[in-house]
Amino acid sequence: MAVGQGEFTHQKRPRSRGTVALLVLVAVGLTSGSWVITGPGDVRGELGQSVTVECQYGQEYRDNRKRWSKGDDYWSSSTVVSTDDPQRGRTSMTDNKIQRLVSVTIDNLEKSDEGLYWCMIESKRDSLLESPPISLKVSEGSRGITGPKEVRGELGQSVTVECPYGREYIDNRKRWRKGYFYQLSSTVVSTDHPRVGRTSMTDNKTERIVSVTIDNLEKSDEGFYWCEINILFNIAERTSFSFKVSDGSQTSRPDMVTTTLATIYKRALTTLPQNAPTTEAASSTESLGSILPNRDIVLNVRRVWGVLRWVLFGVLLLFPLSISCVTTFKRKKTAETLEMGSAVVEGGEEQRR
Structure with a gap:
C-alpha cells in the first residue's frame, strides 16, 4: 500500500485497484526474493574461542555455490571461504544439503575477526543472493574464576x-x-x-x-x-x-x-x-544441608573476619613497639630523677660550705 499511496501523491488521476494490487505484489516479490538465504543478525564470541554461524537457504538452492564474505557492503565484500574452497586458515565452511544449512566456523577468535559478514548464494544467472548483514563481535571473555554453586x-x-x-x-x-x-x-x-x-x-x-x-x-x-x-x-x-x-x-x-x-x-x-528422599539415609542428607548456615551469612562472616585479622595483625605489630616506647620512657624518667637528686645533693653540700 505504501507504493500505491506514493503513486497517488504524484498522479492527478488515481490508478485502478488492479494496478495498485499488481505494484504491491511486485514489491513483496522483490523484497522476499532478496532474502533467499537468512542468518543471525548479531553473533558474539570470545578471544581464543570458536564461533559457528549458520545460514538457512531455500530448497531450490541446494546445489548452488555458497560463499562467506566479509565487508561493509555485500557488493564490495571479499570472499573468505566457499563450498568450492571450504577451508582457509582459521575459517571453515560446511553445507548440509538435507537441512539446507550452511555453517561457518571461525577458530581461535581474534579481535581482527570483528566486522560485517554475508552468507551468499550464486544463482544460475551469475548473480549473487545475499543474506542480511551478520555482525560479529569479539570480547575478551570471562575474568577471574567461576564454578558451580x-x-x-x-x-x-x-x-x-x-x-x-x-x-x-x-x-x-x-x-x-x-x-x-x-x-x-x-x-x-x-x-x-x-x-x-x-x-x-x-x-x-x-x-x-x-x-x-x-x-x-x-x-x-x-x-x-x-x-x-x-x-x-x-x-x-x-x-x-x-x-x-x-x-x-x-x-x-x-x-x-x-x-x-x-x-x-x-x-x-x-x-x-x-x-524427594525415600529412605532414612536420604532424609539425613537433606537434614545435613538444612543445618548449614546460609551462604550470604557465610560470606558476611568471611568479610568480617577479613577485616578483623588485619586489626589483630596491627595490634600484634604495635604491641612490642608500645612496650619498647614505655620502657624507653621509664628509663628516661628514672635518669631525670637521678639527675635531679644529684643536683639537690650537690646544692646542699655547697650551702654547708
Whole structure:
C-alpha cells in the first residue's frame, strides 16, 4: 500500500485497484526474493574461542555455490571461504544439503575477526543472493574464576568439577581447597601436586578450565570446596561451592545418574535437581544441608573476619613497639630523677660550705 499511496501523491488521476494490487505484489516479490538465504543478525564470541554461524537457504538452492564474505557492503565484500574452497586458515565452511544449512566456523577468535559478514548464494544467472548483514563481535571473555554453586555425587562413584578461568591466569598456580571458611581451609590438590589419594587435578590451558576429579566417593568427601587461582603471595581469585554425597538408594532419574557433574560459566551455571528422599539415609542428607548456615551469612562472616585479622595483625605489630616506647620512657624518667637528686645533693653540700 505504501507504493500505491506514493503513486497517488504524484498522479492527478488515481490508478485502478488492479494496478495498485499488481505494484504491491511486485514489491513483496522483490523484497522476499532478496532474502533467499537468512542468518543471525548479531553473533558474539570470545578471544581464543570458536564461533559457528549458520545460514538457512531455500530448497531450490541446494546445489548452488555458497560463499562467506566479509565487508561493509555485500557488493564490495571479499570472499573468505566457499563450498568450492571450504577451508582457509582459521575459517571453515560446511553445507548440509538435507537441512539446507550452511555453517561457518571461525577458530581461535581474534579481535581482527570483528566486522560485517554475508552468507551468499550464486544463482544460475551469475548473480549473487545475499543474506542480511551478520555482525560479529569479539570480547575478551570471562575474568577471574567461576564454578558451580552445588555439586552432588553418589557413594562409590566418581565426580568431576570444572572451573573456567580468564585467559590472564593461564600460567598461574591453581589450587583445590576444602573447608567451610576459606582462612581455615586446606589445600587438597594443586597444579604443582595434581594427585593426592583419590583426588586429581588437570589444567586445560587451551579451554582455560581447571578440572578436579574425586574417585570412589565417600561420605567424608562432603563439605565446602574452593577453586582458587594464586595471583601474588596470599592474594588469590577464588569461587566456592558445596558438595553432597548420597548413598544412591533414593529414586533418581536417568539424567541424575551421571559420573561427571560439571556446571561452568561458559556452559551455563546450573544446579542439578534432587527428588524427594525415600529412605532414612536420604532424609539425613537433606537434614545435613538444612543445618548449614546460609551462604550470604557465610560470606558476611568471611568479610568480617577479613577485616578483623588485619586489626589483630596491627595490634600484634604495635604491641612490642608500645612496650619498647614505655620502657624507653621509664628509663628516661628514672635518669631525670637521678639527675635531679644529684643536683639537690650537690646544692646542699655547697650551702654547708
